[in-house]
Amino acid sequence: MEAIIQTKQLSHVYSAGTPFERAALNAVDFTAYRGEYLGIIGHTGSGKSTLIQHLNGLLKPTSGQVLYEGTDIWSDPKLTRQTRFNVGLVFQYPEYQLFEETVYKDIAFGPGNMGLDEQEIDRRVRQAAAFVGLKDELLDKSPFELSGGQKRRVAIAGVIAMEPKVLILDEPTAGLDPVGVESVLENIRDYHNAHNATIILVSHSMEEVARNVDRLVVVNDSVIPFHGTPEEVFRHGQELEDMGLGVPQMTRVFNRLRAMGAKIDGGVYTIEQAKHAILKAKGVL
Amino acid sequence: MALKDITLGQYFPGSSPLHRMDPRTKIMGICLYIVALFLAKSMVSYGFLFAVLALLVRISKVPLKSIVRGLKPVVFILVFTAVLNIFYTPGTHILVKFWVLTITLEGVRTAFFMVIRIMMLITGTFLLTYTTSPILLTDGIESLLSPLKKLRVPIHELAMMMSIALRFIPTLIEETDKIMSAQRARGANFETGNLIQRAKALIPLLVPLFISAFRRADELAVAMECRCYHGGEGRTRLRQLKYHKLDWLTLTLALSMCVIVFVLGKFGL
Numbered sequence: 001m002e003a004i005i006q007t008k009q010l011s012h013v014y015s016a017g018t019p020f021e022r023a024a025l026n027a028v029d030f031t032a033y034r035g036e037y038l039g040i041i042g043h044t045g046s047g048k049s050t051l052i053q054h055l056n057g058l059l060k061p062t063s064g065q066v067l068y069e070g071t072d073i074w075s076d077p078k079l080t081r082q083t084r085f086n087v088g089l090v091f092q093y094p095e096y097q098l099f100e101e102t103v104y105k106d107i108a109f110g111p112g113n114m115g116l117d118e119q120e121i122d123r124r125v126r127q128a129a130a131f132v133g134l135k136d137e138l139l140d141k142s143p144f145e146l147s148g149g150q151k152r153r154v155a156i157a158g159v160i161a162m163e164p165k166v167l168i169l170d171e172p173t174a175g176l177d178p179v180g181v182e183s184v185l186e187n188i189r190d191y192h193n194a195h196n197a198t199i200i201l202v203s204h205s206m207e208e209v210a211r212n213v214d215r216l217v218v219v220n221d222s223v224i225p226f227h228g229t230p231e232e233v234f235r236h237g238q239e240l241e242d243m244g245l246g247v248p249q250m251t252r253v254f255n256r257l258r259a260m261g262a263k264i265d266g267g268v269y270t271i272e273q274a275k276h277a278i279l280k281a282k283g284v285l
Numbered sequence: 286m287a288l289k290d291i292t293l294g295q296y297f298p299g300s301s302p303l304h305r306m307d308p309r310t311k312i313m314g315i316c317l318y319i320v321a322l323f324l325a326k327s328m329v330s331y332g333f334l335f336a337v338l339a340l341l342v343r344i345s346k347v348p349l350k351s352i353v354r355g356l357k358p359v360v361f362i363l364v365f366t367a368v369l370n371i372f373y374t375p376g377t378h379i380l381v382k383f384w385v386l387t388i389t390l391e392g393v394r395t396a397f398f399m400v401i402r403i404m405m406l407i408t409g410t411f412l413l414t415y416t417t418s419p420i421l422l423t424d425g426i427e428s429l430l431s432p433l434k435k436l437r438v439p440i441h442e443l444a445m446m447m448s449i450a451l452r453f454i455p456t457l458i459e460e461t462d463k464i465m466s467a468q469r470a471r472g473a474n475f476e477t478g479n480l481i482q483r484a485k486a487l488i489p490l491l492v493p494l495f496i497s498a499f500r501r502a503d504e505l506a507v508a509m510e511c512r513c514y515h516g517g518e519g520r521t522r523l524r525q526l527k528y529h530k531l532d533w534l535t536l537t538l539a540l541s542m543c544v545i546v547f548v549l550g551k552f553g554l
């Protein structure tokens with residue numbers, strides 16, 4: 001697999017040289033491969049947001065490198081700006097960054113900054129709105145008249161409209177109701193499939209990432225202790241517990257069953273897999 | 286540099302005697318120091334006050350670097366004062382004369398003392414804000430001004446407004462930082478362009494910032510009301526201000542400092 005973003009020995013210290021100095025990343029080597037759906041998981045304050053803000057050049061490394069398609073993004077100021085368009089970042093609670101008079105204009109802000117022509121902007125705005133399930137009649141409304149969930153969609157559409165090759169989302173489902181969570185996750189998957197884009201999803205919820213991602217990176221205390229497929233990561237059950245993360249409930253149930261002597265497959269984390277594993281153990285399959 | 290690193294006469298956490306002192310002592314001490322500065326007339330008294338200041342800086346353990354950084358923004362005022370004083374002080378000892386401008390020995394002297402005085406004054410007040418958390422500072426001011434309540438000046442309300450404003454400066458800076466990053470991620474450009482372009486670039490920053498400030502104000506008001514806040518009447522405090530031995534000692538020393546400078550002045554020093 002070909003790496004699209006890499007960090008090499010990336011360290012970041014906030015407020016360096018003041019009494020408020022704080023190291024948020026410590027010599028992190030991180031890789032995202034082209035076209036994958038990657039999850040980043042970690043306890044609150046572990047450094048997830050700091051890490052992803054380096055990936056599109058919003059934060060400058062205190063030391064170390066960030067490579068996009070093999071080139072250091074800080075080697076040339078033009079490249080840094082270009083990287084922001086190639087790597088789209090949706091912030092935590094992005095609805096607070098809306099500012100335009102209409103939803104349409106707000107979504108068009110990013111593409112406009114890219115210097116695209118009217119027609120292309122229009123196409124992208126409509127397509128992005130459709131991706132996140134915003135109806136056409138909402139486009140002429142003020143973003144401040146919308147509900148919280150709708151605002152979130154507008155904000156996500158604002159980044160999708162730039163059609164980034166890599167889409168990073170920082171806890172895009174925080175504070176949404178279960179139906180909202182599902183549909184936002186579905187929109188992200190649609191974008192992933194339609195553009196063959198690399199997705200990086202930051203989350204607190206093991207259940208959420210387990211169901212969606214191909215690969216999982218765990219961040220803890222400014223470092224990446226391990227990464228791999230969800231199955232591989234969930235094998236570190238005890239370590240995850242110690243980090244205050246825990247494994248999905250289904251995995252915990254199955255680990256207990258195995259500990260009690262049931263002859264059943266490990267590495268289960270969704271209900272589908274659980275059903276399959278139980279049927280298999282029963283000899284039905 | 287992140288926006289967050291900007292110091293606003295910022296508090297420098299520490300545990301020196303200056304940090305532990307009652308804020309009222311420090312405020313009164315600074316006032317006495319300023320009085321002494323204005324009483325000072327000669328090299329000797331300035332030297333004495335400078336020694337006092339140097340000693341206080343030493344005790345407070347505030348790094349010299351941050352004091353120098355704090356003085357940077359006033360360089361313009363210093364230069365301006367110096368120039369005005371050099372050219373516009375009448376005197377008899379003329380040093381240089383060209384066109385309509387004359388420079389006198391008296392002018393140079395006044396300019397020199399003026400600049401020294403402003404620098405010492407600012408360093409002194411910095412020392413206060415460096416060693417006192419904003420909340421304690423407003424508590425101190427409220428307590429010192431409380432006699433004015435008799436004259437129906439709403440001291441408590443003013444102090445509360447000030448505490449809240451101070452409390453929210455870091456929050457707003459953080460918020461600005463966040464919104465800026467979010468808009469940068471959408472390709473906003475705050476750094477380059479001509480004046481009009483730059484002013485326009487601020488809209489995506491200011492609109493969300495104002496909206497969130499209003500939202501916060503609203504939430505805070507509701508939260509305060511939920512906890513039955515109804516102004517200063519009969520309100521007790523979590524942090525009680527109390528004078529200790531150190532405070533009495535400091536106040537006595539500060540008063541003596543004024544007296545010494547005054548007496549020195551009497552002797553023409």
Ligand SMILES: Nc1ncnc2c1ncn2[C@@H]1O[C@H](COP(=O)(O)OP(=O)(O)OP(=O)(O)O)[C@@H](O)[C@H]1O
Binds near residue numbers: 024042045
């Ligand atoms: N702008 C900043 N200035 C100073 N310190 C910061 C700043 N942003 C984050 N930090 C500190 O860096 C550490 C990592 O923060 P970060 O935001 O990356 O955590 P996170 O993993 O995203 O947490 P969460 O899940 O709560 O969003 C935290 O301890 C935080 O206090």
Ligand SMILES: [Mg+2]
Binds near residue numbers: 048049050092170
């Ligand atoms: Mg975060």
